[in-house]
Amino acid sequence: MKQYSRWYHPYDIDEKYNKRVAYFSMEYGIDQPLKIYSGGLGFLAGSHMRSAHDLRQNMIGIGMLWKYGYYDQVRNDDQTMRSQFSEKHYTFLEETDITVTVSVNNHPVKVKALVLKPEVFGTVPMYFLTTDIPENDYLARTITHRLYDPEESTRIAQSIVLGIGGGKVVEALGGADLYHLNEGHALPLAFWLLEKYRSVEQVREHMVFTTHTPEKAGNEEHDIHFLDRMSFFNGTPLEEVRRLTRIEGHLFNHTLAALRLSKVSNGVSKLHGEVAKQMWHENEGICEIISITNAQHAHYWTDDDLWDALQSGNDQALLQRKKQMKHLLFRIVADQTGKLFNPEVLTIVWARRFAAYKRADLLSHDLERFLEIVNNSEHPVQVIWAGKPYPFDEGAVSTFNKLVKLSIKQPNVAVLTGYEMELSRKLKQGSDVWLNTPRRPREASGTSGMTAAMNGSVNFSVQDGWLPEFSRHGENSFILPIVDTTLPTHHQDTEDHKNLLHILENDIIPTYYYNHDRWVRIMKQGMYDVLPFFGSDRMAHEYYEKLYNY
Helix, strand or coil: CCHHHCCCCCCCCCHHHCCCEEEECCCECCCCCCCECCCHHHHHHHHHHHHHHHCCCCEEEEEECCCCCCCEEEECCCCCEEEECCCCCCCCCEEEEEEEEEEECCEEEEEEEEEECHHHHCCCCEEEEECCCCCCCHHHHHHHCCCCCCCHHHHHHHHHHHHHHHHHHHHHCCCCCEEEEECHHHCHHHHHHHHHHCCHHHHHHHEEEECCCCCHHHCCEEEHHHHHHCCCCCCCCHHHHHHHHCCCCCEEEHHHHHHHHCCEEEECCHHHHHHHHHHHCCCCCCCEEEECCCCECHHHHCCHHHHHHHHCCCHHHHHHHHHHHHHHHHHHHHHHHCCCCCCCCEEEEEECCCCHHHCCCHHHCCHHHHHHHHCCCCCCEEEEEECCCCCCCHHHHHHHHHHHHHHCCCCCEEEECCCCHHHHHHHHHHCCEEEECCCCCCCCCCCHHHHHHHCCCEEEECCCCCHHHCCCECCCEEECCCCCCCCCHHHHHHHHHHHHHHHHHHHHHHHHHHCHHHHHHHHHHHHHHHCCCCEHHHHHHHHHHHHHCC
16 A cells, blocks of 8 residues: 555654544635635635644545636626636646545445645645546536535535545544544534444544534535435434434534534634534533634745844834735736736725625725725725635625726726635735624634734724734724624614724824824734734644643
C-alpha cells in the first residue's frame, strides 16, 4: 500500500494533540487554486487545517472534490451576474489506492479518494472524494459535480458520500479515535459508526459536532421517508433511527440528530454558543453545546510588510504599505469596472455571501443620501461590494444585480465579481473600512472581519458573531448600537440604517479626513487586538482541549 494510503503525517505528532481526529467538511477554503468552497464555512475549515499542520496535530481532513466547484462568477453583457460552471482539474492532487463503495438510493456507488499532501499548501493530509469515475453510471458521477447542488436528492447523495464514504476512507487509512462533523452535512457518518460500533453510546463517544448557523436554511430538514429511501441511514431500520434520534415527525432535522448523536458540540462564537443553546434547549437528549470562537490563519492572511511596520513602530512605513495595498486592489477595480479609484479616499468594502440576512444593500437604503456621501467633494467615500450569491437564490442574485446597476454611473462605487480567496485577501488589505451588516443575532461568527483587522482595515459592524469578543467602539472598531430584535424586521433594518449612516457621517468620515492620528491609532489597535486570540492556532488548540478531549 502506498505511503499516503495510511494514516501519515510528515512531522512528529505533538503529544498534546495525539488523539487521531478525522475532520469532515463539505467545503474547504485552503488556497485560491483549489475551488471547492463557497464562503465562510470553507474559509474557516481551511484555516483549521493549516493550523492543525502548524501545531503538529494528529488530524486529517475529509472533503469532496467538486468537479465544477461552487461556480465561477462572471458577467452578462450588461454587467449583471452570470453563473458559469466549468470543469476544474488539479495536478497537485495525487491518486491513492483507496476506492470504497456506498449505497445511494439502494444502488452501489464507487467513491475514490485523492490526497492533498501537506507540503502543497501547508495543511494536514487531506482526502477528497469523487464519484466522477468510470466505474459509476452517469447519474452517480454527477453526485460530486456541484457544491450545494439545488436538486434535493443530489444534496442527500452528497451527504452520503461525505459521511459514509468518508468514514470508509478513514477506516482504510487505519481508523480514527474521533470523528468531527463540521456542520451537519456529513451526518450519515453517524449511522456508519453505528454499524461499526454496534452501540449508540459508542457512536456518541467517537463523534463531535460543530454547528455554524442559527439560520433555518443552514439547519437542513428533509422528509425522513425520502432519506430512508435514499439510503441516508446506512441500512438502519427507520424505527431504530427514530428511537436513536428521538425524531418522531416526518421532517428529519440534521442538526437536531447530530446534537443527539454526538458527545459534545460547539457554536462558533460566545454569542452563537448562547444562541444555539436557546435554539435547541427544549429538545431532550441533546449533548452539551459549548463555544469555540472561530479564527483565521494569520500567516496565510496577513501582509508581512504591514506587520513588520506595526511591530517596529514605524507608522510612516505602515501607512505607506497600506497605500500600496490600496493601489493593488484598485488595479482590480479598474480592470473589472473601468474606474480609477483614489488611494487617498476613504474606501469601504462590503464583501461576503449575499445571504438575505447579511443585508448587502443596507448602506444604500436611502439612495439619495448614499449618493451624497460617496460624491461629497470635500470628503468623498469609495464603496466596493463583492460576494457570491447562491446561484439559484433569485433574491440574492437580484440584490447583487441591483447594486451593479447602481454602481455603473457612479465613479466612486464598484461591484466586483469572483469573490474567492485571492480577491478576499486583496479587499481586506486594500480597504480602510470593513463593513458588516447582518441582522443580529443571525451571524454565527463572521470571520472575514478578523482577517480584515489583521490587514489594517477597521471593522464597522453590527454587534454580532465574533465582534462582541473583540470590538471597542471608537478604539479598535466602530460598532452599531444593539437594536431590539423583537421589532419587526423592517423596523430593525430602519434603525440599523439610521445608526449606520450616523456613525459613518459623524465619526468615521471626520476621523479619517480630519483626525488622522486617531484613525491610525484605531487601525493599529485593531491589528494588535485581533492576534493572537483570533488566529486559528488558538482555535485548533481549543478544539483538542475542549472538544476532542472532552
